[in-house]
Amino acid sequence: MIGHGSSNLVNPHVSVDCVLFGYDGEDLKILLVNQIDKLDLQHVLNKKLPGSLIYEDEDLDESASRVLYELTGLTKINLIQFRAFGSKDRTRNSKDTLWLERFHKLSTSIDRIVTIAYMAMVKIDHKLSHLTSQYKACWLPIKEVGDLAFDHNQIILYAISYMQHYVENDPIEFFDLLPAKFTALQLRHLYEVIYNKEFDVRNFHKKIAMMNYIIPLEEYEKGVAHRAARYYKFNRKIYNKQIHKII
Amino acid sequence: MIGHGSSNLVNPHVSVDCVLFGYDGEDLKILLVNQIDKLDLQHVLNKKLPGSLIYEDEDLDESASRVLYELTGLTKINLIQFRAFGSKDRTRNSKDTLWLERFHKLSTSIDRIVTIAYMAMVKIDHKLSHLTSQYKACWLPIKEVGDLAFDHNQIILYAISYMQHYVENDPIEFFDLLPAKFTALQLRHLYEVIYNKEFDVRNFHKKIAMMNYIIPLEEYEKGVAHRAARYYKFNRKIYNKQIHKII
Numbered sequence: 362m363i364g365h366g367s368s369n370l371v372n373p374h375v376s377v378d379c380v381l382f383g384y385d386g387e388d389l390k391i392l393l394v395n396q397i398d399k400l401d402l403q404h405v406l407n408k409k410l411p412g413s414l415i416y417e418d419e420d421l422d423e424s425a426s427r428v429l430y431e432l433t434g435l436t437k438i439n440l441i442q443f444r445a446f447g448s449k450d451r452t453r454n455s456k457d458t459l460w461l462e463r464f465h466k467l468s469t470s471i472d473r474i475v476t477i478a479y480m481a482m483v484k485i486d487h488k489l490s491h492l493t494s495q496y497k498a499c500w501l502p503i504k505e506v507g508d509l510a511f512d513h514n515q516i517i518l519y520a521i522s523y524m525q526h527y528v529e530n531d532p533i534e535f536f537d538l539l540p541a542k543f544t545a546l547q548l549r550h551l552y553e554v555i556y557n558k559e560f561d562v563r564n565f566h567k568k569i570a571m572m573n574y575i576i577p578l579e580e581y582e583k584g585v586a587h588r589a590a591r592y593y594k595f596n597r598k599i600y601n602k603q604i605h606k607i608i
Numbered sequence: 609m610i611g612h613g614s615s616n617l618v619n620p621h622v623s624v625d626c627v628l629f630g631y632d633g634e635d636l637k638i639l640l641v642n643q644i645d646k647l648d649l650q651h652v653l654n655k656k657l658p659g660s661l662i663y664e665d666e667d668l669d670e671s672a673s674r675v676l677y678e679l680t681g682l683t684k685i686n687l688i689q690f691r692a693f694g695s696k697d698r699t700r701n702s703k704d705t706l707w708l709e710r711f712h713k714l715s716t717s718i719d720r721i722v723t724i725a726y727m728a729m730v731k732i733d734h735k736l737s738h739l740t741s742q743y744k745a746c747w748l749p750i751k752e753v754g755d756l757a758f759d760h761n762q763i764i765l766y767a768i769s770y771m772q773h774y775v776e777n778d779p780i781e782f783f784d785l786l787p788a789k790f791t792a793l794q795l796r797h798l799y800e801v802i803y804n805k806e807f808d809v810r811n812f813h814k815k816i817a818m819m820n821y822i823i824p825l826e827e828y829e830k831g832v833a834h835r836a837a838r839y840y841k842f843n844r845k846i847y848n849k850q851i852h853k854i855i
Contacts, residue, residue, distance in 0.1 A: 369663045369664055369665070370621070370661050370662075370663060370664070370712060370714075371622070371661075371662060371663065371664035372619040372620065372621055372622075373619065373620075373622055374617070374619055375618070375619075375620055375622065375694065375722050414617050414618075415617075415618060415694070416616045416617060416618065417616055417617070417618035417696070417720070418616070418696070420694060420695045420696070421692060421693075421694040421695075421722070442691055442692060444689055445668060445689060445692045445724045446668075447622065447662070447667060447668040447724065448667045448668075449664070449665070449667070465617060467617075473664070475622050475668070475722065475724075477692045477694065477722075530777040530778050531777045603850060
């Protein structure tokens with residue numbers, strides 16, 4: 362019953378976590394940092410998403426940008442809040458909470474952390490491949506991620522399903538991941554990573570041919586050992602006209 | 609810099625808030641409750657969204673369902689988490705924090721509350737029009753909402769823009785708001801409320817005619833004083849075929 366005494370209420374810590382998906386033309390990667398033990402820099406801990414506890418004077422969006430910058434050096438990323446994770450199981454592993462208490466030099470123990478997760482989809486260009494080293498920030502192919510701290514593997518799974526939603530309902534953001542001109546192979550590989558399944562090559566080409574907003578160009582790859590593949594382009598205008606909208 | 613002492617870190621309270629949009633065939637409404645002062649039931653306070661602080665033993669989604677049930681009596685609503693609100697300005701009005709401290713009989717004062725907001729779009733049918741009276745739960749037309757407690761007006765604005773996103777990119781959920789058979793007037797009124805602007809009647813009819821997934825029926829309103837309007841139906845299959853998808 363609502364309104365009973367305060368004994369069952371909880372004042373959790375609140376954090377932000379950033380899931381950055383980056384495509385470098387070959388692999389779909391994810392931005393990770395290391396859990397650093399400041400008292401023992403040799404002590405190897407897990408990798409994790411760039412994230413941290415919020416400060417009392419900052420809003421959630423501000424906090425996400427600050428934390429991403431402090432841990433990886435990246436700025437001006439269009440972070441989209443996509444989901445809060447607040448299960449009490451998030452802090453099940455005492456290794457993670459102990460690390461966090463040491464990291465922030467907390468005098469009290471951490472019980473529960475509600476985290477607000479942000480995501481972004483970016484092309485890993487020259488600028489975004491320069492990461493700061495203090496927390497060993499790196500882009501790792503999604504398939505090589507392994508076990509992460511806290512529930513960060515689960516957060517990534519949610520972010521991927523969120524990305525699937527984009528692909529299906531709002532592909533404009535999704536096509537921003539790709540270079541302006543891309544091959545059918547690049548597109549198929551992206552789909553395969555995002556949906557974690559293989560697509561039949563011939564069917565995939567047939568489907569592309571039906572999507573009249575994916576325009577085949579009269580340009581082909583250059584200087585490749587294999588047969589040069591055709592380039593395609595996403596046409597935003599045609600896509601927007603596909604479904605007649607009232608707005 | 610990350611990892612300084614804990615002085616700037618914050619342990620906010622965490623709450624959930626539910627934005628339920630309901631359509632009764634005439635108005636788009638929103639579900640509200642009253643701030644009840646338990647020590648003085650005559651003391652009239654603001655209306656607010658159904659929401660409350662989370663308990664230590666429950667996850668966020670569980671908490672949202674529990675709170676919605678306890679404040680309004682509604683169950684089995686498909687609540688979608690859409691955004692966390694965590695600005696320190698949320699608790700700017702001491703009337704709200706004082707009310708909350710009394711409501712929960714808290715011994716410490718409330719400083720900051722991060723709230724996780726959920727939304728749902730429902731048809732207000734017989735079942736959903738039965739609300740419990742303890743917190744004066746009611747469906748109020750969006751235009752009559754007035755000033756709410758905390759930042760709840762702002763949360764509703766965000767929820768409306770989220771609903772616009774549904775209308776534009778994933779209208780299947782949106783058409784669930786309408787009766788199985790609806791008139792062009794009903795559809796237009798819904799759009800007008802969601803976009804807060806008027807649509808020209810003739811243009812609106814032209815646009816409907818172009819949306820081949822909105823099927824005109826050979827059925828008309830019965831027993832109305834004005835000229836009986838035609839009924840339309842949303843065809844999910846045709847809609848899904850509109851854009852050829854790879855998945």
